[in-house]
Amino acid sequence: MAAKTAITLLWEQRTAPKRGPKPTLSLDAIAAAGVEIADAGGLAAVTMQQVAERLDVTKMALYRYVPGKVELVALMTDLAIGEPPRPDATTTGWRPKLDAWARQMFDRFLAHPWALETTVGHRAIGPNELGWMEAATAALTGTGLAGPEILDTAATLTGHVRLIAQQVAAAPSGAPEQVLGETVGGLLAGREDRFPTLTAAMADKGGEDNAFDFGLRCILDGVQLLVGRPRQ
Amino acid sequence: MAAKTAITLLWEQRTAPKRGPKPTLSLDAIAAAGVEIADAGGLAAVTMQQVAERLDVTKMALYRYVPGKVELVALMTDLAIGEPPRPDATTTGWRPKLDAWARQMFDRFLAHPWALETTVGHRAIGPNELGWMEAATAALTGTGLAGPEILDTAATLTGHVRLIAQQVAAAPSGAPEQVLGETVGGLLAGREDRFPTLTAAMADKGGEDNAFDFGLRCILDGVQLLVGRPRQ
DNA sequence: CAAAACTGTTTCCGTAGGACACAGTGTACG
DNA sequence: CGTACACTGTGTCCTACGGAAACAGTTTTG
Numbered sequence: 001m002a003a004k005t006a007i008t009l010l011w012e013q014r015t016a017p018k019r020g021p022k023p024t025l026s027l028d029a030i031a032a033a034g035v036e037i038a039d040a041g042g043l044a045a046v047t048m049q050q051v052a053e054r055l056d057v058t059k060m061a062l063y064r065y066v067p068g069k070v071e072l073v074a075l076m077t078d079l080a081i082g083e084p085p086r087p088d089a090t091t092t093g094w095r096p097k098l099d100a101w102a103r104q105m106f107d108r109f110l111a112h113p114w115a116l117e118t119t120v121g122h123r124a125i126g127p128n129e130l131g132w133m134e135a136a137t138a139a140l141t142g143t144g145l146a147g148p149e150i151l152d153t154a155a156t157l158t159g160h161v162r163l164i165a166q167q168v169a170a171a172p173s174g175a176p177e178q179v180l181g182e183t184v185g186g187l188l189a190g191r192e193d194r195f196p197t198l199t200a201a202m203a204d205k206g207g208e209d210n211a212f213d214f215g216l217r218c219i220l221d222g223v224q225l226l227v228g229r230p231r232q
Numbered sequence: 233m234a235a236k237t238a239i240t241l242l243w244e245q246r247t248a249p250k251r252g253p254k255p256t257l258s259l260d261a262i263a264a265a266g267v268e269i270a271d272a273g274g275l276a277a278v279t280m281q282q283v284a285e286r287l288d289v290t291k292m293a294l295y296r297y298v299p300g301k302v303e304l305v306a307l308m309t310d311l312a313i314g315e316p317p318r319p320d321a322t323t324t325g326w327r328p329k330l331d332a333w334a335r336q337m338f339d340r341f342l343a344h345p346w347a348l349e350t351t352v353g354h355r356a357i358g359p360n361e362l363g364w365m366e367a368a369t370a371a372l373t374g375t376g377l378a379g380p381e382i383l384d385t386a387a388t389l390t391g392h393v394r395l396i397a398q399q400v401a402a403a404p405s406g407a408p409e410q411v412l413g414e415t416v417g418g419l420l421a422g423r424e425d426r427f428p429t430l431t432a433a434m435a436d437k438g439g440e441d442n443a444f445d446f447g448l449r450c451i452l453d454g455v456q457l458l459v460g461r462p463r464q
Numbered sequence: 465c466a467a468a469a470c471t472g473t474t475t476c477c478g479t480a481g482g483a484c485a486c487a488g489t490g491t492a493c494g
Numbered sequence: 495c496g497t498a499c500a501c502t503g504t505g506t507c508c509t510a511c512g513g514a515a516a517c518a519g520t521t522t523t524g
Contacts, residue, residue: 148437151433156392158395221457
């Protein structure tokens with residue numbers, strides 16, 4: 001084996017070997033098993049042993065298909081992120097498209113919270129992940145925004161989606177805002193003089209409190225100012 | 233030892249023991265050693281063994297001060313995040329204040345990139361981290377925004393700061409936009425028909441390309457619409 | 465001076481990722 | 495048709511990690 005890299009595994013056509021015994025496993029089956037384990041028990045539960053047991057194989061058998069765990073996680077990630085949403089012909093306009101895009105990405109991350117941990121830092125980007133970027137870019141193409149501005153918009157939206165998804169995933173029961181209130185509220189008790197405005201803000205029940213919608217609207221409002229801007 | 237929790241270690245006054253030999257270590261020294269190791273070699277390099285070696289102590293000696301590794305990481309995190317920036321009297325207005333706040337948080341995360349990994353999910357929040365929240369809240373108090381809106385604004389800004397910091401940290405050399413271009417550009421080569429708008433956007437050199445400034449301005453613009461909004 | 469409290473150390477264990485050599489299996493070629 | 499080769503899954507071994515438990519030395523308190 002020529003020590004296939006993660007990029008190769010993610011992007012290259014998978015060719016069945018010509019000689020030797022029939023493989024009992026496949027890259028997709030291995031990745032799917034890993035996804036199931038991660039969905040059920042978190043990323044920490046994904047060990048070579050666990051994945052192998054689920055496939056009724058020895059741990060070392062997996063190394064015939066995957067060079068190491070990082071490559072396995074890369075395959076799992078691209079599988080879990082899934083194909084980007086089909087461009088919905090009914091929704092027109094960049095803003096509804098981006099809004100739907102962000103919400104669908106949010107749903108994907110909620111379905112596979114562990115993917116939030118695996119999609120950070122230096123990593124191999126798979127076809128599906130790149131497809132999501134393409135979808136966001138397509139929504140903004142033709143609005144008059146420059147290329148870098150389009151990419152930066154997608155990045156900003158991603159940051160917001162990820163942050164809220166992380167908060168929701170950390171508190172599976174109940175709204176994230178409520179859980180935050182309990183945690184921080186407990187810490188603030190008896191220390192109101194040290195954190196006065198924070199105490200006041202948390203006590204104020206006025207206004208809407210949907211962190212996801214709020215941030216999404218803020219960002220899209222900011223982008224709208226650029227879209228409506230006169231060409232220079 | 234009554235199995236002190238991370239919250240206790242972070243918030244409670246540290247009282248020196250009355251009997252027994254003088255401790256050769258302290259919580260601060262241990263946390264500082266961990267921070268140095270993490271700064272140099274990343275979070276993965278922080279093992280009990282490494283921390284102990286740096287302090288010329290056995291690994292198990294650390295467990296006299298810290299119940300486990302998660303608590304150590306919590307202490308390291310609050311130490312690395314550091315005290316929030318002193319409210320600068322010269323900068324007035326919520327927008328310059330928030331702008332400076334975001335940039336200073338960005339710098340902190342760049343100085344300790346591993347803190348990006350430790351400040352996610354269920355965790356014990358320390359005094360410094362809460363102080364940063366207080367600072368952001370203070371900047372927005374009096375603008376007419378409701379409490380939840382203030383908190384959501386801070387959250388949205390945090391998301392943006394974190395995302396860009398992650399990208400920069402992943403590419404220590406060179407601008408993040410450039411590194412992203414090389415990585416994605418390599419993947420796009422030969423697949424332009426599959427990712428048409430993404431290819432076009434990456435080829436476009438027009439406009440500014442500073443992802444941090446761009447997103448920050450978008451978010452603050454969106455907030456400004458709320459600040460200028462008539463009270464209801 | 466002895467008991468108690470506290471320190472740092474030694475030893476041990478379970479689990480993780482992974483290297484390596486081995487034996488079985490199926491195809492291609494002489 | 496048989497043998498060499500490529501490929502598979504397996505058993506064994508190693509290192510490193512977090513942590514439990516019991517131990518020995520040190521300082522204060524009665």
